[in-house]
Amino acid sequence: IIDLDTNGFEILKYDGDIHDEFNDNSETQQHYYEEITSVLKKRLGASRVIIYNHITRYRGPPRPADQCDLSHRNPVFYPHVDYDPPAAHFKVKQMLGEEVATRVMQKRCQIINxxxxxxxxxIMNTPLTICDYRSLDLDNDLHVSEIRNSLVTIALYIISHNSQDAQK
Incomplete structure (x- = not known):
């Protein structure tokens, strides 16, 4: 059985109403967010779910950078982890403010895609790939990649082939 706590991901059946792309700040987006919030609360037993953004990945050939924005991007063609622990803490503080974030992070707090x-x-040309985190050699498979802007430097992990492991 695959589950979030054991494998780092989980596959769930979506029984909601939204199956087509939607515009930002639309009624459809709001309805979709409510559906996803309900699914996560039920599955995780969460008392609170905050959806802070969504990204629609383009299908077909990659588009030039000037045709992409924060909500519409090209697929990412390398395995990665979006947030290292300090970046995750920064995101929670950014979303909730320092005082509330400190209180929330004393309990279980997760960032879930x-x-x-x-x-x-x-999706046929750029399917989503998933990896059981237990299969990673944290010392050899994960490499920090920093993203810097004028306010903060955050890190994500790039996952690479481990030539020392015959199974990968």
Missing amino acids: VWRPLGPNP
């Missing part, structure tokens, strides 16, 4: 296809056609 929800991925699913939207639109009329199945």
Whole structure:
């Protein structure tokens, strides 16, 4: 059985109403967020779920950078982990403020990505790849990549092939 706590990911059936792409700040987006919040609360026993953004990945050939924005991006073609622990703490503080974040992080707090296809056609050319985190050699497979801006430097992990492991 695959589950979030054991494997670092989980596959759930989506029984909601939203199957097509939607515009930011639309009624459809709000309805979708409510559905996802409900699913996460039920599955995780969470008392609070905060959706802080969504990204629609383009299908087909990559688009030039000037055709991408914060909500519409090209697929990422390398395995990665979006947040290292300090970046995750920064994101929680950014979303909740220092005082509330400090209180929340004394309990269990998770950043969870929800991925699913939207639109009329199945994703054939850039499918999502997932990896059981237990299969990673943390010392040899994960490499820090820093993202810097004028306010903060955060890190994500790039996952690379481990030539010392015949199974990978």
